[in-house]
Amino acid sequence: MQVNVEKVELSYGAHQILKGIDFQVDKKKFVGLIGPNGSGKSTLLKAIYRVLKPDKGAIFLNGEEIEKMPYKTSAKKLAVVSQHNYYNFDFSVMQVVLMGRAPHKKNLERDNAHDYEIAQNALKTVNMLDFSNRIFSTLSGGEQQRVILARALTQQTPCLILDEPTNHLDITYQLELMDIVKKLNATVISAIHDLNIAAMYCDEIFVLKDGKIYEKGKPREVLTRDLIKNIYNVESQIVDDQDGNMHILFLK
Amino acid sequence: MSRKGKNNGETRVVTTLEFTIVMVVLLVLLLLSILTSITFGNADISVKEVYSVLANEILHLKGFENYSQGSIHDVVWIIRFPRVILAIAIGIGLSVCGVVMQAVVKNPLADPYVLGISSGASMGATLAILFGVGSGIFGGIFGSSFVGVMAFIGAMVTSFGVLFISNIGGTSNAGKLILSGMAVSAVCSAFTNFATYIAHNQNATLSITFWTMGSLASADWDDVLIILALMIAGTFVFWSQYRNLNLMLLGDETAVVLGTDLSKLRNKYLILSSLLIAVAVYSAGTIGFVGLVIPHAVRMFYGTDHKRLIPLCALVGAIFLIWADVACRIILQNAELPIGILISMIGAPCFIYLMASRSYGFGGER
Numbered sequence: 001m002q003v004n005v006e007k008v009e010l011s012y013g014a015h016q017i018l019k020g021i022d023f024q025v026d027k028k029k030f031v032g033l034i035g036p037n038g039s040g041k042s043t044l045l046k047a048i049y050r051v052l053k054p055d056k057g058a059i060f061l062n063g064e065e066i067e068k069m070p071y072k073t074s075a076k077k078l079a080v081v082s083q084h085n086y087y088n089f090d091f092s093v094m095q096v097v098l099m100g101r102a103p104h105k106k107n108l109e110r111d112n113a114h115d116y117e118i119a120q121n122a123l124k125t126v127n128m129l130d131f132s133n134r135i136f137s138t139l140s141g142g143e144q145q146r147v148i149l150a151r152a153l154t155q156q157t158p159c160l161i162l163d164e165p166t167n168h169l170d171i172t173y174q175l176e177l178m179d180i181v182k183k184l185n186a187t188v189i190s191a192i193h194d195l196n197i198a199a200m201y202c203d204e205i206f207v208l209k210d211g212k213i214y215e216k217g218k219p220r221e222v223l224t225r226d227l228i229k230n231i232y233n234v235e236s237q238i239v240d241d242q243d244g245n246m247h248i249l250f251l252k
Numbered sequence: 253m254s255r256k257g258k259n260n261g262e263t264r265v266v267t268t269l270e271f272t273i274v275m276v277v278l279l280v281l282l283l284l285s286i287l288t289s290i291t292f293g294n295a296d297i298s299v300k301e302v303y304s305v306l307a308n309e310i311l312h313l314k315g316f317e318n319y320s321q322g323s324i325h326d327v328v329w330i331i332r333f334p335r336v337i338l339a340i341a342i343g344i345g346l347s348v349c350g351v352v353m354q355a356v357v358k359n360p361l362a363d364p365y366v367l368g369i370s371s372g373a374s375m376g377a378t379l380a381i382l383f384g385v386g387s388g389i390f391g392g393i394f395g396s397s398f399v400g401v402m403a404f405i406g407a408m409v410t411s412f413g414v415l416f417i418s419n420i421g422g423t424s425n426a427g428k429l430i431l432s433g434m435a436v437s438a439v440c441s442a443f444t445n446f447a448t449y450i451a452h453n454q455n456a457t458l459s460i461t462f463w464t465m466g467s468l469a470s471a472d473w474d475d476v477l478i479i480l481a482l483m484i485a486g487t488f489v490f491w492s493q494y495r496n497l498n499l500m501l502l503g504d505e506t507a508v509v510l511g512t513d514l515s516k517l518r519n520k521y522l523i524l525s526s527l528l529i530a531v532a533v534y535s536a537g538t539i540g541f542v543g544l545v546i547p548h549a550v551r552m553f554y555g556t557d558h559k560r561l562i563p564l565c566a567l568v569g570a571i572f573l574i575w576a577d578v579a580c581r582i583i584l585q586n587a588e589l590p591i592g593i594l595i596s597m598i599g600a601p602c603f604i605y606l607m608a609s610r611s612y613g614f615g616g617e618r
Contacts, residue, residue: 051505075511082505089501090555099498103511108492135555155510 001062001077001158001187002027003048008057010040010047017043019211020057025204030181030188032198032219035208036232041191042083044208045163048189049080061159075103079152081145082163093139093147094132097122100154122153126180142173149177153184162190166197195248199223207231220246266554274554278567285574286336292578294586295327302328309333330472338471338535339577340570341480343542345532347569348487349525350543351561355497356521357415360548361430364529365540368437369411373533374463375440376406381459382451404530410436411526466537466592468577479535486528487566493521494558501556539573539592541599546572548606 003025010018017040025031033041046052048059050066059066061077069077079100097119098111105111123129126146131139136147145165152160160181166174174194178201181188192198198205199219207215207222209231215222228236228248235251266274291302301319305328308316319325346364353362364370380402417432448460462470490497496517499507507514532539546569547561554560573591576598580589 046505050508070511071508071513072511075509078509080509082509090551091498091501091557092555095498095555095557099495099502099510102495102499105495 003159003187003189004060004063005044005048006057006060008044008047008054008059010043010052010054017211018047018054021208021211021213023206023213023216025187025189028185028187029203030201031190032202032205033189033191033208034193034195034198034205034231035214039208040211041208042163045080045161045189045191049078049161050074072103075155075157077157078159078161079155079157080161080163081149081152081165083165083167089137091136092132093123093128093134093136094119096136096147097132097150097154100151103155118156119150119154122150123147125153126150127176142169142177145169145173145177146180149180157186159187159189160184162188164191164193167193195223195228199246199248223248266560271554271560275563275567278564278571282340282567282571282574285571286340289336289339289574289578290328290332293327293332293581294588297324297327305329306333334471334473334476335468335577336574337476337480338468339573341476341483342468342532342536342539343546343569343571343573344480344487344566345483345528346539346542346573347546347565348483348490348562349528349532351547351558351565352490352497352521352525353543354547355500355558356518356525357429358500358503359429361544362433363541363543364525364532365538365543366430366437367411367414367433368435368440369407369414369526369529370533370538370540371437371440371444372410372413373403373407373530374460374538375410375444376402376404376530377463377534378444378447378460379406381463382447382453382456400530400534403534404527406440407526407530407533408523410440411522415522462590463533463537464592465590466539466595467580467588467590468536469588470535475535479531482531483528484566486524487562489524490521491559491562493517494562497521497558497562498556537590537592540596541603542569542573542595545599545602545606548603552606 005021005023008018008021009016021040021044033044035041043052047054048066050071053067061069061074066074094116098115100122101111101115101118104115120129120132123132126149128143128146128150131143131147136144139147149165162181166177169177174197178197181190182201190202192202202219204216205219205222206213207227214231215227223238223246225236225238228234237249237251239247239249241247287303290306291297291299301324304316305319305325307313308319308325309329350363353364353367354360356362357367377399380399414429414432414436417436418429444460444464448457451457496512496514499510499512500514500518502510504514547565550561550564550568554564576595577591580591580594583589583594
């Protein structure tokens with residue numbers, strides 16, 4: 001799925017967060033969105049997944065304007081894993097994952113064997129099948145995020161949006177979750193805090209600063225000493241390991 | 253499956269088979285409760301006589317014709333039986349509306365009583381009884397049931413009032429909602445009391461006492477079946493909406509992501525549950541805590557999934573109210589305890605126990 005964002009502006013009250021954002025994400029590309037706190041990453045993603053409505057501009061999925069679709073239609077095209085979800089209720093893991101089938105269901109339609117199969121496959125993909133009868137709220141943060149990812153997979157969408165999904169997760173779970181997403185071969189737009197993770201997984205990186213796209217391109221082109229200094233005001237050094245992968249070291 | 257088997261936060265989930273068995277057991281219990289409860293009461297009637305009346309009225313069996321009239325027939329068939337039916341209807345209505353309101357406002361403390369909707373309904377009814385408010389408008393159309401119409405209007409106005417007040421100055425949250433419910437409830441009670449005080453009408457005061465304390469004594473065949481049918485229909489409507497009710501607990505953002513816009517649904521559900529509450533208040537006065545205690549007790553054992561929660565709550569609520577009403581009939585000798593008083597006496601401590609014994613949430617583990 002191709003995602004186009006055109007001249008999107010968005011304000012909270014008098015405070016303008018997004019000041020005209022334009023970009024295109026090509027089919028099956030993994031795009032990372034980086035930028036300092038308050039640069040508008042989450043707001044931009046929320047506009048794409050329709051929790052916030054842009055004041056100006058529009059968002060298109062394969063050329064179709066998202067605002068003109070019923071919510072059910074957009075939920076069949078976009079799935080979302082957002083920052084850590086704190087749920088406090090007694091849903092089982094399976095019940096949470098099955099909710100991903102909601103957009104595919106008519107009003108009175110019940111979940112059938114096919115839905116269970118899809119949910120089970122999603123749980124298998126995120127290595128959580130053994131947990132399907134556990135109560136969601138008893139899981140650890142990393143396990144919960146993987147279940148939420150499974151729910152997003154159960155929606156069977158061509159595009160996945162991740163809003164700093166690995167926040168609060170330790171490095172094992174961060175890498176595991178990103179590996180799973182990378183293997184999906186879907187169009188992915190992900191806000192990422194950790195620049196090294198962004199460099200490892202992204203096909204393309206968009207840098208957001210003060211509500212505008214400051215730079216975009218391949219990780220190696222974008223993540224330079226100058227850019228990091230300009231965006232984050234931190235000195236850094238870019239090094240390559242013996243496999244030729246880039247790493248960013250932050251200097252004092 | 254009860255939660256006793258859990259260790260290290262590991263909890264087994266109730267399977268579909270277990271759910272089906274529990275539903276069947278509850279249905280059987282409900283039937284047994286109907287048949288047993290009907291033998292309790294102040295009038296001294298033997299069990300055999302009670303069932304003879306039922307054999308004649310329901311099964312039309314030959315040989316029981318002499319039970320087709322007389323005082324025994326009247327007590328069993330005209331007084332006790334409709335009352336049990338009304339208890340079922342009210343139990344279903346209050347429990348299911350409790351579940352729905354808790355989902356609609358995403359707050360485990362919501363219930364028709366806490367949110368002031370019951371008080372609103374009884375204020376409407378009071379004004380109608382005392383001053384004939386609304387009788388001019390509705391009297392022509394609805395006849396004597398304009399009292400019910402006023403109860404409905406009172407319920408609607410308070411439920412939207414509470415939602416509106418809790419949304420002033422930012423989105424509503426748990427605390428604001430409960431506080432605005434309390435405030436609106438207090439205002440309604442004050443007006444109800446004020447009206448009662450200045451009216452100096454002893455008959456009316458008595459019937460208003462009935463509204464505020466709650467009683468099933470007014471049950472008669474003219475309307476119990478309609479009320480029961482309404483409550484059951486409402487339950488099925490909400491049962492069919494289980495997916496949306498589940499989504500409501502996840503919040504608006506997640507619901508949009510999963511393809512559902514909740515804001516319109518929320519109003520629809522609130523209107524329908526206010527309607528059911530108004531009917532309940534109209535026929536039995538204000539009975540608190542049922543909508544709070546029953547859903548919580550059921551969630552403790554069977555989880556939050558509304559696909560199961562709604563039918564289970566309906567059955568448990570019905571059985572609970574039948575026996576609460578039996579207790580009201582036999583606790584005091586030669587007199588009857590208003591059921592609202594009894595349930596508050598039992599319900600409030602139960603509620604405190606639920607709150608203290610577990611981390612508070614939608615049945616969530618910590």
